[in-house]
Amino acid sequence: MGDVFLFFGVFQHEGRRAHRIFGYLRVEERRILGRNPQPDPLIGLPWPHPHTEGDHWPDNNTVYIGWGATFAPAHEAFIAAPMPLVNIDTDMIIPKQFLKTIKRTGLGVNLFDEMRYTPDGQEIPDFVLNRPPYRQAQILVAGDNFGCGSSREHAPWALLDFGIRCVISTSFADIFYNNCFKNGILPVVLPPEAVDVLMKDAEKGANARITVDLAAQTVTASDGRVFAFEVDPFKKHCLLNGLDDIGLTLEKAAAIDTFETRAAQSRPWI
Amino acid sequence: MTAPRTLYDKIWDDHVVDQSLDGTCLLYIDRHLVHEVTSPQAFEGLRMTGRKVRCPEKTIAVPDHNVPTTAGRETRIDNEESRIQVEALDRNARDFGINYYPVSDIRQGIVHIIGPEQGWTLPGMTIVCGDSHTATHGAFGALAHGIGTSEVEHVLATQTLIQKKSRNMKVEITGSLRPGVTAKDITLSVIGATGTAGGTGHVIEYCGQAIRELSMEGRMTVCNMAIEGGARAGLIAPDEKTFEYVKGRPHAPKGAAWEAALAWWKTLYTDEGAHFDKVVTIRAEDIAPVVTWGTSPEDVLPITATVPDPASFAGGKAGAAQRSLDYMGLTPGQKLTDIKVDAVFIGSCTNGRIEDLRAAAAILKGRKLAPGVRGMVVPGSGLVRLQAEEEGLAQIFVDAGFEWRLAGCSMCLGMNPDQLAPGERCAATSNRNFEGRMGRGGRTHLMSPVMAAAAAITGHLTDVRELMGEMA
Numbered sequence: 001m002g003d004v005f006l007f008f009g010v011f012q013h014e015g016r017r018a019h020r021i022f023g024y025l026r027v028e029e030r031r032i033l034g035r036n037p038q039p040d041p042l043i044g045l046p047w048p049h050p051h052t053e054g055d056h057w058p059d060n061n062t063v064y065i066g067w068g069a070t071f072a073p074a075h076e077a078f079i080a081a082p083m084p085l086v087n088i089d090t091d092m093i094i095p096k097q098f099l100k101t102i103k104r105t106g107l108g109v110n111l112f113d114e115m116r117y118t119p120d121g122q123e124i125p126d127f128v129l130n131r132p133p134y135r136q137a138q139i140l141v142a143g144d145n146f147g148c149g150s151s152r153e154h155a156p157w158a159l160l161d162f163g164i165r166c167v168i169s170t171s172f173a174d175i176f177y178n179n180c181f182k183n184g185i186l187p188v189v190l191p192p193e194a195v196d197v198l199m200k201d202a203e204k205g206a207n208a209r210i211t212v213d214l215a216a217q218t219v220t221a222s223d224g225r226v227f228a229f230e231v232d233p234f235k236k237h238c239l240l241n242g243l244d245d246i247g248l249t250l251e252k253a254a255a256i257d258t259f260e261t262r263a264a265q266s267r268p269w270i
Numbered sequence: 271m272t273a274p275r276t277l278y279d280k281i282w283d284d285h286v287v288d289q290s291l292d293g294t295c296l297l298y299i300d301r302h303l304v305h306e307v308t309s310p311q312a313f314e315g316l317r318m319t320g321r322k323v324r325c326p327e328k329t330i331a332v333p334d335h336n337v338p339t340t341a342g343r344e345t346r347i348d349n350e351e352s353r354i355q356v357e358a359l360d361r362n363a364r365d366f367g368i369n370y371y372p373v374s375d376i377r378q379g380i381v382h383i384i385g386p387e388q389g390w391t392l393p394g395m396t397i398v399c400g401d402s403h404t405a406t407h408g409a410f411g412a413l414a415h416g417i418g419t420s421e422v423e424h425v426l427a428t429q430t431l432i433q434k435k436s437r438n439m440k441v442e443i444t445g446s447l448r449p450g451v452t453a454k455d456i457t458l459s460v461i462g463a464t465g466t467a468g469g470t471g472h473v474i475e476y477c478g479q480a481i482r483e484l485s486m487e488g489r490m491t492v493c494n495m496a497i498e499g500g501a502r503a504g505l506i507a508p509d510e511k512t513f514e515y516v517k518g519r520p521h522a523p524k525g526a527a528w529e530a531a532l533a534w535w536k537t538l539y540t541d542e543g544a545h546f547d548k549v550v551t552i553r554a555e556d557i558a559p560v561v562t563w564g565t566s567p568e569d570v571l572p573i574t575a576t577v578p579d580p581a582s583f584a585g586g587k588a589g590a591a592q593r594s595l596d597y598m599g600l601t602p603g604q605k606l607t608d609i610k611v612d613a614v615f616i617g618s619c620t621n622g623r624i625e626d627l628r629a630a631a632a633i634l635k636g637r638k639l640a641p642g643v644r645g646m647v648v649p650g651s652g653l654v655r656l657q658a659e660e661e662g663l664a665q666i667f668v669d670a671g672f673e674w675r676l677a678g679c680s681m682c683l684g685m686n687p688d689q690l691a692p693g694e695r696c697a698a699t700s701n702r703n704f705e706g707r708m709g710r711g712g713r714t715h716l717m718s719p720v721m722a723a724a725a726a727i728t729g730h731l732t733d734v735r736e737l738m739g740e741m742a
Contacts, residue, residue, distance in 0.1 A: 152418075175416050270328075
């Protein structure tokens with residue numbers, strides 16, 4: 001537990017082949033499927049998984065569950081789900097009854113729960129993420145002020161667990177915006193005209209995919225129009241390289257020590 | 271001579287540990303408040319990486335969101351997931367040696383109420399908590415804001431936060447409030463005027479005569495909802511009222527340390543001529559008792575108004591307003607005072623302090639809940655509860671037909687057994703009227719404690735000034 005897995009792959013771009021890290025996972029939980037599997041070890045996982053099919057698991061078969069991030073490849077277009085509503089709040093994204101977990105994983109099934117299911121748990125067919133192309137959406141295009149409300153990091157955890165890697169809006173609430181970067185989700189702020197174009201693409205489902213390139217800081221609509229976006233250089237660096245904030249800060253431990261010594265003299269009552 | 275600085279500038283400058291070339295700062299955190307919902311994953315992260323809490327003495331934990339507000343909760347929480355979260359906090363507080371107020375402690379309560387009550391919250395501090403209503407502590411002239419769980423882990427491990435400075439925004443409330451108008455009406459009216467994204471990217475400093483005239487409790491109510499206006503934090507410069515409130519609290523400085531602290535705190539004000547990026551001015555005389563009609567805290571109107579027509583809104587807000595009215599079961603043109611309520615909730619980190627209970631009790635004294643309306647009063651802390659009982663307030667609530675509960679977040683976010691039923695309509699002193707916030711399908715109208723008390727008596731949204739007329 002606590003181990004970090006790095007996922008490598010060979011990618012080819014403009015004729016050049018190179019190994020690239022495309023994701024990492026910090027293990028929170030291990031479910032052993034091989035020898036002496038626990039009863040129904042995969043029940044409760046929100047995504048379909050090949051290991052849930054059949055009961056003849058090889059001895060070493062193990063599922064590692066945890067939070068991590070992958071780095072969206074720059075030259076692949078994704079299905080975007082349209083959510084034109086303004087002020088989509090964190091209570092909508094993940095209602096409070098799902099904040100009782102002590103894990104980061106497994107919240108995708110409850111993403112937008114009260115908009116997505118009837119009180120008895122049936123899917124509401126009209127809700128965007130229940131419609132066929134959008135069940136595979138990796139981008140959300142949303143109205144103004146997305147993520148307002150509480151500080152719950154369960155909101156980005158739920159989005160990530162569903163498969164959303166990028167949210168595009170004209171504006172985001174502050175805490176939600178920060179929380180996204182800590183979880184490998186890219187929030188993209190674009191002017192209303194650009195969001196309108198992308199919203200129209202999103203409404204066309206799988207027929208109008210959107211490309212997001214964090215390195216180049218661009219979003220490309222299905223008709224080839226390119227919209228540039230701003231992102232804080234430090235946040236971009238951390239997201240592209242999957243850096244651990246705490247590790248980076250602990251490298252500055254000497255500066256923190258110095259600050260504390262100075263503060264102990266100037267403000268001893270703290 | 272340095273350039274004039276705002277209060278926010280001063281607190282920020284005092285806490286910068288390190289600054290990168292791109293302006294990203296490492297900011298020192300003086301107090302870290304922790305509750306059971308947003309912390310388990312952070313402590314787990316520390317365990318997985320073998321890290322410790324850097325400053326356990328500056329870290330204060332309390333369970334509040336999940337805890338039932340009924341008797342017997344010290345020994346038994348029926349909801350298994352809630353119990354696991356509370357037990358996880360018990361264990362984490364013990365294992366990491368941080369300050370802790372368990373459910374069984376009389377000092378337990380909502381984290382933003384007990385911080386000031388115990389003197390953990392002091393002027394000029396940086397204070398964070400995995401909770402957006404951390405802005406409450408800004409009432410003391412502290413820079414206080416909510417953070418996510420990854421940042422909770424960061425603060426636990428390093429006592430710092432990676433931050434970029436926000437912009438400065440000034441909200442000035444000139445003149446004096448009229449009778450029946452309270453701090454809650456100020457803060458809701460500001461959000462109504464600026465919108466829920468009006469403060470995004472800013473730290474608000476509230477100032478002006480009406481703010482100076484508020485008690486500390488009122489100032490906490492104002493700052494508490496800074497987040498609903500999108501601001502990172504809300505601040506009010508400390509003054510004699512602040513120092514008076516802080517003095518003698520268990521964790522406030524004493525003796526020579528008090529004198530030194532006081533001298534420092536008196537430098538915490540915005541310099542003449544300091545620059546604000548955004549300024550909003552509202553006349554206190556123009557603020558009426560207000561209520562919310564929709565499902566966003568910006569959906570604010572004076573109680574004398576009517577339900578708006580969604581078509582009257584521009585852009586994407588028209589659709590949101592229609593959705594709100596459908597959810598709230600209201601029709602355009604309906605008088606707000608004709609809206610009947612099923613429940614009344616008095617409590618929360620916005621309005622669960624002693625002054626709030628005194629104000630509500632003053633309206634309720636000798637009166638009864640309207641037939642069919644259920645009422646719940648949930649003190650913000652065990653000590654508020656005790657004080658309200660000693661002052662006879664609890665008896666007034668009980669005589670009026672209210673349930674008198676134990677301290678916690680209660681209905682404000684319905685993570686515990688206190689919830690609205692689908693379609694149930696509630697006059698609430700809490701801070702969010704989002705869809706499903708107080709229970710799936712529940713309908714929330716935000717208002718002040720006196721307005722909630724008035725609605726309790728009549729059974730519909732009511733202008734409290736009419737009842738005050740009767741009292742006079």
